[in-house]
Amino acid sequence: AAQTETQQHLTPICASPEQAKGQPITIATDIYSLGALLYEMLSDQKPHRFSTARPTREELALVVGEQVPRPPSVIASDAQTARLLCGDLDAIVLFAMHKEPRMRYATVADLAADIRRHLARKPVAARHPTFGYRAKCLVKRNGSRLVASAAVVIVLAGVLFAFWARSQQNARESAAVAEKSIAVLPFENLSSDPDNGYFAYGVQDNILTDLGKVGDLKVISRSGVAAYQGKNRKMKQIGRDLGVANVLEGSLQISGDRVRINVQLIDTRTDTQIWTEQYDRKLEDIFALQSELAQTITAQLKATLSAGEKAEIWRQPTQDLQAYDLYLRARAALRGEGAVIPRENWNVAVDFLDRAIARDPKFTLAYCLLSEAYVLEYRFGEGHSPQHLAAAKDAAETALRLEPNREEARLALARYNYHGLKDYRRTQHELSSLPSSAPHEVDFFILASQVERRLGQFAASIRDGEKAVELDPQNASLAASLAQTYSGLRRFGDSERVANAAIARLRGEKSTGLFLVKNDAALGMGNVEEAHAALGSIQNKDDSDYQTARLRLYLIERDYSGAKAFAANVTDEVKRRPDFWLTVAAVAHAEGKVNEERQANAEAKRLALLALVQRPDDPGFLGALAIAEASLGQKEEALRRARQAAEMLPPSVDAVGGATCEMNLVAVLVMTGDRDATFDKLSKLVKLPFGLINYGDLKLNPVWDDLRNDPRFDRILAESASPLPFNG
Numbered sequence: 110a111a112q113t114e115t116q117q118h119l120t121p122i123c124a125s126p127e128q129a130k131g132q133p134i135t136i137a138t139d140i141y142s143l144g145a146l147l148y149e150m151l152s153d154q155k156p157h158r159f160s161t162a163r164p165t166r167e168e169l170a171l172v173v174g175e176q177v178p179r180p181p182s183v184i185a186s187d188a189q190t191a192r193l194l195c196g197d198l199d200a201i202v203l204f205a206m207h208k209e210p211r212m213r214y215a216t217v218a219d220l221a222a223d224i225r226r227h228l229a230r231k232p233v234a235a236r237h238p239t240f241g242y243r244a245k246c247l248v249k250r251n252g253s254r255l256v257a258s259a260a261v262v263i264v265l266a267g268v269l270f271a272f273w274a275r276s277q278q279n280a281r282e283s284a285a286v287a288e289k290s291i292a293v294l295p296f297e298n299l300s301s302d303p304d305n306g307y308f309a310y311g312v313q314d315n316i317l318t319d320l321g322k323v324g325d326l327k328v329i330s331r332s333g334v335a336a337y338q339g340k341n342r343k344m345k346q347i348g349r350d351l352g353v354a355n356v357l358e359g360s361l362q363i364s365g366d367r368v369r370i371n372v373q374l375i376d377t378r379t380d381t382q383i384w385t386e387q388y389d390r391k392l393e394d395i396f397a398l399q400s401e402l403a404q405t406i407t408a409q410l411k412a413t414l415s416a417g418e419k420a421e422i423w424r425q426p427t428q429d430l431q432a433y434d435l436y437l438r439a440r441a442a443l444r445g446e447g448a449v450i451p452r453e454n455w456n457v458a459v460d461f462l463d464r465a466i467a468r469d470p471k472f473t474l475a476y477c478l479l480s481e482a483y484v485l486e487y488r489f490g491e492g493h494s495p496q497h498l499a500a501a502k503d504a505a506e507t508a509l510r511l512e513p514n515r516e517e518a519r520l521a522l523a524r525y526n527y528h529g530l531k532d533y534r535r536t537q538h539e540l541s542s543l544p545s546s547a548p549h550e551v552d553f554f555i556l557a558s559q560v561e562r563r564l565g566q567f568a569a570s571i572r573d574g575e576k577a578v579e580l581d582p583q584n585a586s587l588a589a590s591l592a593q594t595y596s597g598l599r600r601f602g603d604s605e606r607v608a609n610a611a612i613a614r615l616r617g618e619k620s621t622g623l624f625l626v627k628n629d630a631a632l633g634m635g636n637v638e639e640a641h642a643a644l645g646s647i648q649n650k651d652d653s654d655y656q657t658a659r660l661r662l663y664l665i666e667r668d669y670s671g672a673k674a675f676a677a678n679v680t681d682e683v684k685r686r687p688d689f690w691l692t693v694a695a696v697a698h699a700e701g702k703v704n705e706e707r708q709a710n711a712e713a714k715r716l717a718l719l720a721l722v723q724r725p726d727d728p729g730f731l732g733a734l735a736i737a738e739a740s741l742g743q744k745e746e747a748l749r750r751a752r753q754a755a756e757m758l759p760p761s762v763d764a765v766g767g768a769t770c771e772m773n774l775v776a777v778l779v780m781t782g783d784r785d786a787t788f789d790k791l792s793k794l795v796k797l798p799f800g801l802i803n804y805g806d807l808k809l810n811p812v813w814d815d816l817r818n819d820p821r822f823d824r825i826l827a828e829s830a831s832p833l834p835f836n837g
Contacts, residue, residue: 126174126208137210140220144205144213151194152181156206178206197227197235204235211575215606232636234602289412290327290353293317295338296370299362309361311437312370312399316357319403321550322421325412329353330551331444333581336618348377350614351582355383357406368392372402374409384409395433396425418548427465427472435465436475443482452490458482473512477521480504488528493723498529519543520552527556533563533763551580555587562594565764567798567835570594578607582614589622592630597765597799598833601630621647621655628658635805637666653682660692664699665809672696687717687733694740699811706740713737728754728766732773739780751777760797768799779815788821795828804830 125141128134148156156178181202182194201223207213214220223233293316298309314331321328329351337347344356359372373385386405390398400423407414414422427433439461442454462479466472483501487493505525508518523539526532537560540553554577561570574591581587588611595604608623608630615623624643631639640662647655656679663672676693683689690713697706717734724730731754739747751774760767771794778787794800807813807826816822 124169124173125210126170127210129170129173135210136216137213139217140205140213141207141210143217143220144202148178148181148202148206151198151202152185152190154181154184174208177208178203197233200235201227201233211571212603215610219606234605288354289325289410290329291320291355291357291406291410292329292334292347292351292353293320294334294342294347294356294358296358297339297360299360299369300364302363305361305363307438307441308363308434310441312361312395313359314440315399316402316406318550319400319422320406322548323403323407323412323414323418324548325414326407326410326548327353328580330581330584333551333583336583344375344377344380352579354378355410363392366392368395368398370398370402374406393430395430397423426474427469429469429472432465432468432472432475435461435468436472436478439465439475439482440478443478455482455486455490471511473508473515473518476504476508476511477517480508480521480525484525484529491723501525501529516543516547516549516553520556523556523560527560531763533560536560537564551577554580558590558594562597563763563765565760565798567594567598567764571835578611582611585611585615585619585622589626592623592626596626596630596633598835599633599798599803599829600832600835601633604630621649621652625654625658628662632662632665632805632809633803635808637662637809651680653680653686656680656683657686657689657692660689664692664696664811667699667811669696669700685716687713687720687730687737689713690716691733691736694737695812698740699814710737710740714741726757728758728770731757732770736773736776736780739777744781747777748781764797765799768794768797771797772800772802776812779812784816784819787816788819788825791825792821795825796833798833798835802829 125138125145128138145156148154157172157176180195180199182191182196182199185191185194201220204223205213205220214223219234223235226233293313296309296313298306300309317328317331317334320326321330333351342358347356348354354377356375356377357372358375359370362369368390370388370390371385372388374383375381376383384405388398388402403422404414404419426436439458442458442461459479459482462475462482465475466479469475480501483497483504487497487501490497502525505518505521508515508521512518519539519542523536526536526539536556540557540560543549543553554573558570558573558577561567561573571591571594574587574594577587578584578591588607592604592607592611595601595607605627608626612620612623624647627643628640631637631643644655644659644662649655656675660672660675660679663669663675672693673696676689676696679689690709694706694709694713697703697709714734714737717730717737720730721727721734731750735747735751735754737747738744738750751770755767755770755774758767758770760771771790775787775790775794778790791802795802802825804826807822807829813822
């Protein structure tokens with residue numbers, strides 16, 4: 110009721126498009142209102158014109174939601190004010206007033222930081238950092254600096270302070286919106302046998318999964334809460350980190366054939382206990398106890414529970430307690446610390462699952478987990494065994510045959526199609542067969558976002574990627590993936606916003622991938638200084654992806670002696686990558702060291718051929734081989750392989766991998782000296798998301814030096830400075 114009343118009395122100057130349409134109020138709404146106020150205070154004109162002082166809801170929605178205001182400098186009352194506003198301040202105000210909430214500044218602090226950059230004559234995030242713009246800012250900083258109008262500074266400071274206070278109130282209001290949100294923290298194992306930790310983990314996970322089946326609840330995923338295992342828990346901080354109003358914590362103790370579970374539900378906003386209970390049951394009643402707990406917590410949170418959702422919560426995974434115990438042991442082995450599953454863990458997990466299925470051949474969840482284990486080993490393991498792929502398919506199809514309407518079974522088959530067959534259309538078909546209105550676990554949104562990106566459906570990928578991050582805010586890889594999608598669209602400001610927010614949530618822990626994304630975004634904008642800062646923030650300097658990125662930065666900086674010294678000390682894992690040797694060859698080529706270039710390309714070729722023995726249909730290794738052969742003078746063979754890779758994986762089939770294959774073909778065309786074909790490809794690639802063509806790469810990378818004297822290069826360079834649309 111309060112929200113409705115607020116929306117009925119909107120102030121036209123400050124109303125955002127989402128308010129005008131009756132949509133929920135968020136921090137982005139404040140950003141828009143601040144932009145609108147700044148617009149009027151700086152230009153002495155309102156951003157929108159209405160027929161009356163109190164426009165109707167329909168007129169408000171039409172004008173605010175559809176009409177783009179002119180830049181403040183265009184309507185300024187005098188020429189001096191227009192000059193002050195033109196450029197940065199125009200861009201800052203209009204960026205804050207973007208029609209799409211997600212395209213505005215993420216926070217008031219981000220807006221304030223951009224204003225400070227403007228006053229310091231530094232490039233602002235609201236404008237695309239073209240070379241000319243950055244050069245102009247540099248001249249202003251180091252030459253006779255223009256002093257900003259004192260009136261402008263006072264206005265900005267005053268309004269920012271007012272909106273800081275408003276943002277605090279809005280944050281409190283946002284907490285009320287998330288009233289029915291919960292994180293189930295890892296349970297403490299109080300059993301005398303410490304090996305029973307897997308069982309405590311399993312009970313916590315199952316309660317979390319049951320709650321996730323309630324559509325009226327927001328439930329943080331298992332990996333989102335894993336970081337709080339055994340830590341000194343500060344509930345208010347956990348609530349802020351995870352974006353939840355409630356936390357469940359508990360302990361479990363097994364003694365003989367009995368299990369004791371203590372739980373308490375805590376309001377994270379006040380750090381007060383809402384409800385607590387102790388359960389002492391027979392171990393054989395564990396399934397009923399877990400379901401009872403989930404239903405009780407749902408009631409405590411005053412969430413609506415449909416009859417179908419209640420039936421899902423009370424559905425038992427198996428009638429065999431020993432099979433269930435083996436399943437929990439397998440799940441703990443597969444979901445330990447780190448992204449890569451140790452081989453010995455994988456062997457143990459598969460053995461546990463085989464034994465569980467032998468005890469209960471109708472254990473659907475065991476088949477789902479077995480399929481996941483096999484397909485991920487096939488995709489990311491060294492063996493790439495066809496037998497593993499066949500086993501993954503068989504387990505997924507068995508699960509689906511046993512329970513055709515179970516989401517986990519459908520996800521197992523979708524995961525097999527995505528990671529095993531790389532059949533993205535079929536993956537999406539499997540996901541679309543799940544009811545769109547049903548609540549989904551984070552795994553659904555992760556896979557949906559990944560496959561939508563592959564299919565070039567970028568708006569949907571971003572939407573589902575943001576939902577995945579919301580449900581698993583402590584997962585750095587999810588935030589990095591979302592930021593990479595923005596970078597692939599050359600929307601580097603959004604990429605940095607996502608990465609910075611995740612780094613802040615994680616407080617720098619496990620953030621290597623996020624800093625790598627920031628490095629890529631900085632280079633995409635041509636900002637070497639910020640790229641240095643991003644890579645410098647990575648703590649683990651032995652990380653293979655860090656070392657690959659750092660070597661590339663040496664190349665882009667044209668610090669060839671630094672590149673050679675760095676390359677000599679990388680890890681053996683990096684030296685086993687063909688791409689590493691291609692970069693070393695590019696450094697030698699830039700220096701004119703013919704013998705060193707040939708040796709590096711020969712090693713790249715050897716490694717690519719070795720990799721193709723295990724993965725003969727991998728277009729990435731085929732492209733690397735083609736580049737090495739082109740540099741070695743084997744032009745016809747190189748062109749044949751590069752074209753073969755591009756035909757195997759066109760962008761219409763895979764918008765990410767296909768664009769990379771096209772880029773490898775361009776690299777071969779450059780080396781073979783076919784300028785017309787090179788520019789024909791570049792003119793198409795510059796329009797493609799994930800085409801690796803961006804302003805920074807074209808401007809800085811020495812691999813393009815041979816093309817810089819051609820006027821066609823300048824046209825492509827200019828086009829590469831613009832973000833790409835993502836309505837697909």
